[in-house]
Amino acid sequence: MKKLLMPFVVAIIAIVSSSCSVSSYMTQNTNVNQTNVVLSEANFHIVKTVSADVSQTYVFGIGGISKRALKNNAVSELTKKAELTGSQALVNITLHEDFKTILFVNKRTIRAHGTVVEFEK
Numbered sequence: 001m002k003k004l005l006m007p008f009v010v011a012i013i014a015i016v017s018s019s020c021s022v023s024s025y026m027t028q029n030t031n032v033n034q035t036n037v038v039l040s041e042a043n044f045h046i047v048k049t050v051s052a053d054v055s056q057t058y059v060f061g062i063g064g065i066s067k068r069a070l071k072n073n074a075v076s077e078l079t080k081k082a083e084l085t086g087s088q089a090l091v092n093i094t095l096h097e098d099f100k101t102i103l104f105v106n107k108r109t110i111r112a113h114g115t116v117v118e119f120e121k
Contacts, residue, residue: 043119043120044117044118044119044120045117045118045120046115046116046117047088047116047117047118048115048116049113049114049115049116050078050081050082050090050113050114050115050116051078051081051111051112051113051114052074052077052078052080052081052111052112053074053077053109053110053111053112054070054073054074054077054109054110054112055107055108055109055110056070056107056108056109057105057106057107058105058106058107058108059104059105059106060104061106064108067108070108070110071095071110073110074095074110074111074112075093075095075112077112078090078093078112078113078114082114082116084116086118087118087119087120087121088116088117088118088119089116089117089118089119090114090115090116091114091115091116091117092113092114092115093112093113093114094112094113094114095110095111095112096110096111096112096113097109097110097111098111
């Protein structure tokens with residue numbers, strides 16, 4: 001009986017102390033700041049690329065804000081970090097989501113990436 005108890009205890013400890021992680025890219029257009037530009041010629045240049053991270057922790061699935069609000073916060077932080085001036089625009093915004101679980105604690109992180117372009121006058 002003792003020979004069976006030890007592997008069982010080791011298996012339980014391994015299951016309890018492990019964590020899970022899920023990652024996904026969101027390619028749909030979830031932001032509301034849209035700019036329509038007709039590019040008939042190369043009248044712009046790339047200024048920089050920016051990124052921003054926003055995280056939220058949930059215990060037993062309770063707490064924090066919704067996934068949609070977290071995405072909106074990530075895009076908002078990205079816009080702040082871009083520090084747009086004059087004829088600049090933020091384009092090619094992509095969102096990347098990481099979801100990690102350790103026991104009963106979940107952490108969701110949204111990373112937003114974008115490119116700042118400036119149009120010539």
